Amino acid sequence: MSVLHDLEQVIKSRKSADPESSWTAKLLAKGPEKCAEKFGEEAVEAIIAAVKNDRENLTYEAADVLYHMLVMLAARDVPLDDVLTELARRQGLSGIAEKASRG
Ligand SMILES: N=c1c2ncn([C@@H]3O[C@H](COP(=O)(O)OP(=O)(O)OP(=O)(O)O)[C@@H](O)[C@H]3O)c2ncn1[C@@H]1O[C@H](COP(=O)(O)O)[C@@H](O)[C@H]1O
Numbered sequence: 001m002s003v004l005h006d007l008e009q010v011i012k013s014r015k016s017a018d019p020e021s022s023w024t025a026k027l028l029a030k031g032p033e034k035c036a037e038k039f040g041e042e043a044v045e046a047i048i049a050a051v052k053n054d055r056e057n058l059t060y061e062a063a064d065v066l067y068h069m070l071v072m073l074a075a076r077d078v079p080l081d082d083v084l085t086e087l088a089r090r091q092g093l094s095g096i097a098e099k100a101s102r103g
Contacts, residue, residue, distance in 0.1 A: 004066065008080045011070050024071060032075035039068040 014024035027035055046061035073080065090098060 035075040
């Protein structure tokens with residue numbers, strides 16, 4: 001199990017947790033749209049750090065992005081393994097060839 005898989009399990013367990021005791025439970029209780037919005041906010045913060053070439057902050061914000069990505073996926077019942085399978089399918093296929101295959 002990877003750190004991401006471990007985190008996915010914790011996030012799934014928070015679906016039935018008390019929103020008063022867990023940030024994840026609180027966020028999930030607000031619904032998939034709010035989870036998606038939060039992911040977008042965290043992505044923007046990572047973009048700003050990248051544009052500023054602030055590597056320390058980019059590392060911190062990228063962790064926030066990955067966590068909020070997993071919350072967003074969980075809110076829509078998309079397993080991390082489905083995302084990883086899609087990434088694995090693309091391995092060995094250049095981005096240019098992949099785009100052309102979509103025609
Ligand atoms: N990785 C994370 C993680 N990353 C970020 N966050 C929280 O995400 C929240 C949003 O970050 P923001 O910077 O937007 O802070 P904010 O409080 O909303 O601030 P404003 O935007 O309101 O100014 C913060 O409260 C962070 O603590 C996380 N909360 C939880 N996890 C993981 O999830 C596990 C379960 O957490 P709980 O659900 O809280 O038990 C934890 O053990 C961690 O492993």
